[in-house]
Amino acid sequence: MPTIELKIERLERLVGKKLDLKELEYDLQWIGLDLENTNVEEQKVKVEYNPNRPDFSSPEGIARALKGYYELELGIPSYEVRPGEITLNVDPSVKKVRPYIVCGVIRDIDLDEDEVATLMNIQEHLHWAVGRDRRKVAIGVHDLDKIIPPYRYTAVKPDSVSFIPLHGDGYPMNLEEILLLHDKGIEYAHILEGKDVYPIIFDNNDEVLSFPPIINGVLTTVSDDTENLFLDLTGTDFKAVNLALNILSTTLLDMGAKIESVKVSYQGGKEIITPNLNPKKWEVKAGYINDVIGLKLSLTEMIKCFQKIRMDAKKSKKNGYLDIWVPAYRGDIMHPVDFTEECAIGYGYFNLPLTIREGGVGAYHPIQDFSSKIRKIMIGAGYLEILNFILTSSEKQYDLMKQNYDKTNIVEIANPISKEYNTTRKKLLPQLMDTLLLNRSEEKPIRIFEVGDVILLDPDEETGTKREVHLSATSYHDEADFTEIRSTLDFIMISLGYENDFEIKPNKNLSYIDGRYGEIYLKGSKVGEIGEIHPEVLLNFKLEFPVAAFELNLQDFL
């Protein structure tokens, strides 16, 4: 989850109110932020925001919400976009590689150190949260006064254009060379993999502004002397490029800059003016909101709630409905249900009445209920309960147990983080053996059991797999043998009332000693295995005493 650090003094300046650190801790949480930590000495708080609220990626964005919460400002903040003169033409060739671009012009910037840091930070966050690491959206910031409009966004053959990239060696490189040799080229080359043309932005003199989503040219480097900025946002999702531009522009407006629109002209298509900070209008049934939250707010009260979370709302022409306007920097409103959460935040979660709900009494699933009984029986038999993960390694599950397996016949994790967790368990026993290995120096006897899920392949299931609940138990000490584990099994069967319904049929299993292994049958069908573990398996788990064990499928008992 993304985090941002807030300096109290700067936040106070933005909100326009003296803030008490202790109260602020609560207030930040009530507007939907998660508090990471507070630094009283340095007067800073670190908060985490949900990735669906990228407008919280700057102190400006958070201050906007706080002002509503404190009722210092209500409704949508007014943002002015002045009509600009600059045009960017989009060549249809970009459709195949990176189809969308939107732009903006920022005038008269005068940023202090904190604001410059915020601007860098916000770009990083937007690249990550909205841009999917530049694949969906990439942002370019340029010195406007170094380039001559109109600009041109087009796609070119990789070796046909050369320019001096930012953070390079200061020599011109063609696009192919940048992907092979430049740090950023190497890092993001995968986004352009398999494309025969690459996107590029030129000015009117064919000077390169940017090779999105990889790197800008040195020509437009932003420095302390920069007064005016040109923003380009390219990507594969029209909504996402606009959202990122809107968040960036509104933050810059909050920093005191002026925004001018850019005419983006898709050749052979339509012409759009960006940034477009017009709010989006929704019509929502007030009764629905009340019903979901469990309140009986009047339309007037509800309107106030929406104004507090910086939306505009008024009574709709339709009886019982509200017209709600959502600011252009919000990308998370997708369904009428989203307004219920907004309304509840505006109302204040702390104001929601506590009620005891009647009805809806739950019950254990029969397999859970049965598992609990089995646990009690096993504890009665003197066994200690342990828990292991469902994810495990194929080495432990099969190789160390002397079991053969076919790679096509097991569940394999497509992208395991480590070899320790590359498959799901089919049996509990191998991990009990591993637990014995980790605890082998403890006082004997060590008698442990696990009741847990195993995953089996099943072509009839939608997921191709099914889940079963198993019980496995092991006894580890110098005299552990078949007789002992058999008596434990008998104890379970007697406790369950099945003493006359089960039998053990001798068989062979590579994990167990020949002649000391049997399969457990309940009312004629196989439900498990029991025996003394093979010495080679003991060695594989570095154990020096015998292990007697069984494993049962509890599903078959229901």
Place this chain on the structure above:
Amino acid sequence: MDAEAYDKLNEWLEMGGSGIFRPEVTYPWGIKEPTRVLAWGQGLERIAMLYYDRTDIRDFYINPIKWNREQSYLK
């Protein structure tokens, strides 16, 4: 909504989460408006860490039998 508590270290500790499922999520399961699904869940490890004075959350995943045998139910 998160459930958070102030712990011994004077820091907020996330204990669990709760909420109402989005209608798009319950729809494929045949649960349609106005029926809604409320859900909540709690992570036990962090509370167990405080209760048992453990500083490493991984202690709970390695099945340390010695420590297990020494624990009293009536702590």
